[in-house]
Amino acid sequence: MTRPVRVLFFATARTAVGRAEVDWPVPPGGISAAALAGELETAYPALARTLVTSRLVRNGRYVRRRSERVRPGDEFAIHPPYGGG
Amino acid sequence: MTRPVRVLFFATARTAVGRAEVDWPVPPGGISAAALAGELETAYPALARTLVTSRLVRNGRYVRRRSERVRPGDEFAIHPPYGGG
Amino acid sequence: MSVRLTARPLSIPQAWRELEGPGTGAVVVFAGRVRADAGPLGRVLALVYEAHEGPALARFRALESRARRRFGVTRSVIWHRVGRLRVGEVSVIVGVASPHRAAAFRAARDLIEELKVTVPIWKTERARPVRRPRRPRDRRAGRSAG
């Protein structure tokens, strides 16, 4: 059995999903960032609006191409616009 | 006997005069600020250079006209350019 | 140089001690506090800050290097609090020390502006609700990050 991807939701993404993180199963060879975001949006329709303005982050780095692969054991985060300070 | 004027020297004025303050006798009717500065310059020639760039202060307020009278009991100060901070 | 993301109250005197040292003629410290503003949900009673810890600390360190490189800052502090903060509490401290004051002011201002738009930290209002009740899932917010 492959390890899942640990998905983190922050701020409006967390509110939309109703939780801060979830373990998401992916195929052994991984899945594109775009496809993973699509699966999450299907599972949590309220996430759609937030995804439009969010950046996707894989293992602490911004996803630059939507084809970038997310592999088992990776951390995948949804970053709505920042608001610290 | 009339009270003197208390004259205060700061920074380069203090260095030129060699002391921080002095009681300066003035006539009962007072003396113009310009005349008082002249007397001080005569008494302390090293003060001349500092006086050029200094402001004169009577009782905590800048002397605006050189004819302004300084009276017995007044405080008269020589303010070289400021350098706080 | 000090970066910090913590659920514990931020101490100004402690931040100041980090900025002491030779060659630091000018010190500028900015602190942000939770204001009792009227928000969309009512009057703000508290803010909950959350951060993506690893990337946030990495950004703090990048901002620190930027301050050194661009403004000649000799020491800096970038501290942010996470979790639930009541009105009046300090959410962020940025501070810099440098030989001259012009650079210190510019560096401190630059740090806080960059922090606000480039560091993965978010705040959510906890207001005196106008009508609707607090949702139970909101309790999950404000994960502490160290």
Add this chain to the structure above:
Amino acid sequence: MSVRLTARPLSIPQAWRELEGPGTGAVVVFAGRVRADAGPLGRVLALVYEAHEGPALARFRALESRARRRFGVTRSVIWHRVGRLRVGEVSVIVGVASPHRAAAFRAARDLIEELKVTVPIWKTERARPVRRPRRPRDRRAGRSAG
């Protein structure tokens, strides 16, 4: 609002406490410290600050009003030390609190710039002398002003 001219060490934590209060979302504090610069007399070991106390405090209060009027500052601190200060010691603290950070930064910067050119305070270097001996009359410098 707090103005102070003192021969005693300036306390940053104490200055900070003066700036606490409602409606103060942003706090900016500037502190100036004596640097070990090379001056005309040699390497600076200390600075002696002197002030014309009454007029200096009156100017501090005028600067305080200006900060309130021009920048909407809700609280401020203008503290300056007098007497002999060694390298590393804090000579001045200006601090402001205001609802928003842009105004707080501008106000703090304005305060220190105005202070330097409009307040009757002077500093004299005490350096490791290159050749000439210290003059005895220099001991009179640095009258404390409260």
